[in-house]
Amino acid sequence: MKMENILIEKLDNIAIITINRPEKLNALNKATILDLHEGFKSLDDDKSIKVIIITGSGEKAFVAGADISEFAHFSEEDGGKLAAKGQELLFDFVQNLSTPVIAAVNGFALGGGLELAMACHFRVASDNARMGLPEVTLGVIPGYGGTQRLSQLVGKGRAMEMIMTAGMIDAQTALNYGLVNHVVPQAELLDLAKGIAAKITKNSxxxxxxxxxxxxxxxxxxxxxxxxxxxxxxxxxxxxxxxxxxxxxxxxxxxxxx
Missing domain, CATH: 1.10.12 (Lyase 2-enoyl-coa Hydratase; Chain  A, domain 2)
Known part of the structure; x- marks a missing residue:
């Protein structure tokens, strides 16, 4: 299966999905969301795959947000449909996947990028990672589950502050908040994720x-x-x-x- 915006690598019982739009800092557009849906679905159907790791290409970003140019001129109805379809195809889909999904956050995870990481079953991060939901700076709110999952993971007060200020937090703060499980240097990130995945593959x-x-x-x-x-x-x-x-x-x- 060949998809333009993602790469899939299989290592025994572990699969790695890499979002591959480095020139756009791996921003999510409709095509990438569809590619991710198809990639996750195919790996979940592959009974030899016991764990999926998702990360971003390059050293700067996991996913730096959504592709704003795609929805800058949307109407209210269009905006509602965009959020509903995105949640159905990707964010809720990943959360409810029967195969465990680990997000390896290797840089900026902003807006839809943080929402994707939060939809995964848990997260590990490199020490250069930066995370936030800056949607209110655009006059909109998080629409891919961000208002719900962030408060579930870090608590209502911290979620309110992060969303209202549109501020970014660093990897250590994310660890302190419980938003990520581990923080390591970027060069060690995938090895850490693979090591955790290998432990999971030994179980039922x-x-x-x-x-x-x-x-x-x-x-x-x-x-x-x-x-x-x-x-x-x-x-x-x-x-x-x-x-x-x-x-x-x-x-x-x-x-x-x-």
Whole structure:
């Protein structure tokens, strides 16, 4: 599968998606969002892939924002459709993907770039990373889930301040806020992400998928996360991975999940 705006590399059970628009600091446009949707979908359908890492090309940016030229003249109706379609195709899609997704934030993650990183299951960052939601400087608000996910990750007060001031935070502040899990020098970023991914690949992909569903349920209106956890816990007992995992434990050997 050849796509203009992203590169996909497979390393055994791990796939790396690189957003490849360095001349635009990897800004998201409609074509890139569509490429990312197709890339994530194809990797999620590939049962040999157990973890996906997403990063940006070059040394300056993960994703420096959205391509403003595409929507500068939109009407109210057009703007609503843009947000709804983007969330459906990419941001909500990634959050609910059954395959774990790690964002390796290698520079600026602004606007839609930070929203994409926040849609991933967790984030690691290089020490030169800068993150923010500057949309109010354009007379608009974050439209790809930023107002919701930022407050979930860093708390209401910090999200209010970041969005209202349109300010950027550095990688260490993002770590202190809980927005990212780890910060390392840029040269070590992908190795860190691969190392975490390698640990994940040793575990049951079936169980991980059910855990993602249960964790996400806690943040959905009208959904009882505890009930989803109970349902998915019970469903795990009917899987081959449960049989292998418990048998391996009792036999004092490492599980070999297929």
């Amino acid at each position: 992909s079936t169980a991980i998928s059910k855990a993602i569903q249960a964790i996400n349920a806690n943040f959905e209106d009208g959904v009882n996360g505890y009930e989803v956890e109970i349902k998915n816990f019970g469903a795990s007992f009917g899987t081959e991975d449960f049989k292998e995992g418990t048998t391996a434990f009792l036999e004092k050997r490492k599980a070999d999940f297929k």
